[in-house]
Amino acid sequence: MDHNHDKSKLISSAVVNRLPRYYRYLTDLLKDDNGRISSRELSKMMNVTASQIRQDLNCFGGFGQQGYGYNIKQLHSELGRILGVDRGFTAVIAGAGNLGKTISKSNLFIKRGVTLKALFDINPDVIGTQIAGFTVLDVRDAVNYCRENKIDIAVLTLPKDETAPVANMLAEAGVKGFWNFSNMEFRIEMSDAVVQNIHMGDSLMTLCYNLNSK
Amino acid sequence: MDHNHDKSKLISSAVVNRLPRYYRYLTDLLKDDNGRISSRELSKMMNVTASQIRQDLNCFGGFGQQGYGYNIKQLHSELGRILGVDRGFTAVIAGAGNLGKTISKSNLFIKRGVTLKALFDINPDVIGTQIAGFTVLDVRDAVNYCRENKIDIAVLTLPKDETAPVANMLAEAGVKGFWNFSNMEFRIEMSDAVVQNIHMGDSLMTLCYNLNSK
Numbered sequence: 251m252d253h254n255h256d257k258s259k260l261i262s263s264a265v266v267n268r269l270p271r272y273y274r275y276l277t278d279l280l281k282d283d284n285g286r287i288s289s290r291e292l293s294k295m296m297n298v299t300a301s302q303i304r305q306d307l308n309c310f311g312g313f314g315q316q317g318y319g320y321n322i323k324q325l326h327s328e329l330g331r332i333l334g335v336d337r338g339f340t341a342v343i344a345g346a347g348n349l350g351k352t353i354s355k356s357n358l359f360i361k362r363g364v365t366l367k368a369l370f371d372i373n374p375d376v377i378g379t380q381i382a383g384f385t386v387l388d389v390r391d392a393v394n395y396c397r398e399n400k401i402d403i404a405v406l407t408l409p410k411d412e413t414a415p416v417a418n419m420l421a422e423a424g425v426k427g428f429w430n431f432s433n434m435e436f437r438i439e440m441s442d443a444v445v446q447n448i449h450m451g452d453s454l455m456t457l458c459y460n461l462n463s464k
Numbered sequence: 465m466d467h468n469h470d471k472s473k474l475i476s477s478a479v480v481n482r483l484p485r486y487y488r489y490l491t492d493l494l495k496d497d498n499g500r501i502s503s504r505e506l507s508k509m510m511n512v513t514a515s516q517i518r519q520d521l522n523c524f525g526g527f528g529q530q531g532y533g534y535n536i537k538q539l540h541s542e543l544g545r546i547l548g549v550d551r552g553f554t555a556v557i558a559g560a561g562n563l564g565k566t567i568s569k570s571n572l573f574i575k576r577g578v579t580l581k582a583l584f585d586i587n588p589d590v591i592g593t594q595i596a597g598f599t600v601l602d603v604r605d606a607v608n609y610c611r612e613n614k615i616d617i618a619v620l621t622l623p624k625d626e627t628a629p630v631a632n633m634l635a636e637a638g639v640k641g642f643w644n645f646s647n648m649e650f651r652i653e654m655s656d657a658v659v660q661n662i663h664m665g666d667s668l669m670t671l672c673y674n675l676n677s678k
Contacts (some may be wrong), residue, residue: 251526252486262565264630265674266670267670269669269670269673270523270663270665270666270667270670270673271663271666271676272668273669274648274665274666277588279507280586280650290639290644294505294654297649329655332673333669333672333673333676334672334673334675334676335510337676338673339672343669345590348565348566348569348570349566349570351562351566352562352563352565355476355562356538356562356563358664358665358668359668361674362668362669363672364668364672365619372625383549388571401479402675403671403672403675425676426675427671427672427675428671429668429671433488434492442678444671444675444678446668446670446671446674448662448664448667449485450483450489450572450662451484451488451572451576451642452485453662454572454573454576454578454660455483455484455487455547455576455658455662456481456483456484456644457617457642457643457658458547458548458549458576458577458578458617458641459483459484459546459547460641460658460660461551461553461616461617461640461641461658462546462548462551464494464545464640464656464658
């Protein structure tokens with residue numbers, strides 16, 4: 251099961267950062283075509299050099315055959331394995347406000363092999379309501395829930411002040427991955443947890459900077 | 465008015481990418497304190513070296529005084545100017561689905577000096593409804609609206625297939641900045657437009673990769 255583990259260790263972080271994008275393009279290609287694609291075609295589509303594509307994809311074995319290109323289905327499936335799509339990761343959302351609701355209703359998880367299992371909130375008016383087929387649970391029950399259900403990922407869409415305490419509680423309950431929308435950084439005391447930040451505010455600021463410096 | 469223009473040209477993209485984060489920390493600091501902060505204190509807070517902070521902030525004039533640290537209010541205000549917070553940028557949201565609604569109800573814009581002016585949608589059932597104090601307008605009227613109101617930024621929360629055509633229409637209507645949530649790249653024919661992508665799906669995949677390679 252874990253034969254990709256060692257392979258993936260060897261991949262540089264620059265390549266890793268490009269993997270989700272390759273996977274995204276291959277997912278789109280797979281809708282129309284189960285055939286092959288050359289690095290030149292992929293290059294044109296993705297606006298990167300064919301040489302970079304060949305180098306990147308060589309990092310995990312080189313699926314291309316000189317002159318024949320890549321088998322789309324095979325490459326998509328191998329990238330999926332490297333990205334953990336087949337691992338059956340489970341997730342909960344902590345924070346069932348507007349953003350948490352929107353994320354729970356999206357197809358973000360299912361498209362990437364992640365199963366959303368529960369939504370939690372701190373607001374008594376929200377706890378017990380139905381969102382996207384889930385009954386919103388009390389965040390105070392999240393530790394037990396995550397421990398019992400061996401949850402892998404917590405999506406953090408809580409108010410800023412609640413984010414770090416809840417994340418640390420969940421890390422102690424065995425949650426290893428945190429997808430953080432709070433637009434603030436925090437530290438997890440448990441050293442083996444992984445935090446992925448989405449800084450929407452910083453992204454808007456970068457856009458404004460680029461507009462301002464035109 | 466434009467005295468920061470030339471200065472900002474000299475700032476490397478690595479520094480630019482760190483600017484929104486400095487601005488965020490300074491905004492938080494400003495809530496409690498109008499005094500000074502040393503690069504060492506800021507370093508501890510932001511988990512970067514004091515030397516990097518001094519180098520970064522020196523790029524736009526060096527507000528620190530040896531031994532006295534930085535004047536929080538002055539630095540915050542200068543960073544804000546560089547980031548265009550005082551430019552009074554205006555924005556519209558194209559796509560009033562769950563994500564567009566959530567963004568329209570957030571304080572993302574107001575906190576960064578951007579004024580949200582209108583919401584557009586393609587769905588006749590949504591057009592005419594009230595969201596966050598706005599009456600949702602028909603996306604077919606967006607070109608005229610953006611031209612007449614000199615809109616700077618369009619937030620793209622449309623279905624994938626609609627994103628590129630609408631963005632290109634709006635670019636022709638003078639919109640210069642695109643904040644793209646469609647999780648796909650597109651090209652703007654007008655060469656001077658700026659696109660800032662938020663790839664939520666890619667972010668989740670990176671988290672899964674990191675969990676998978678643990």
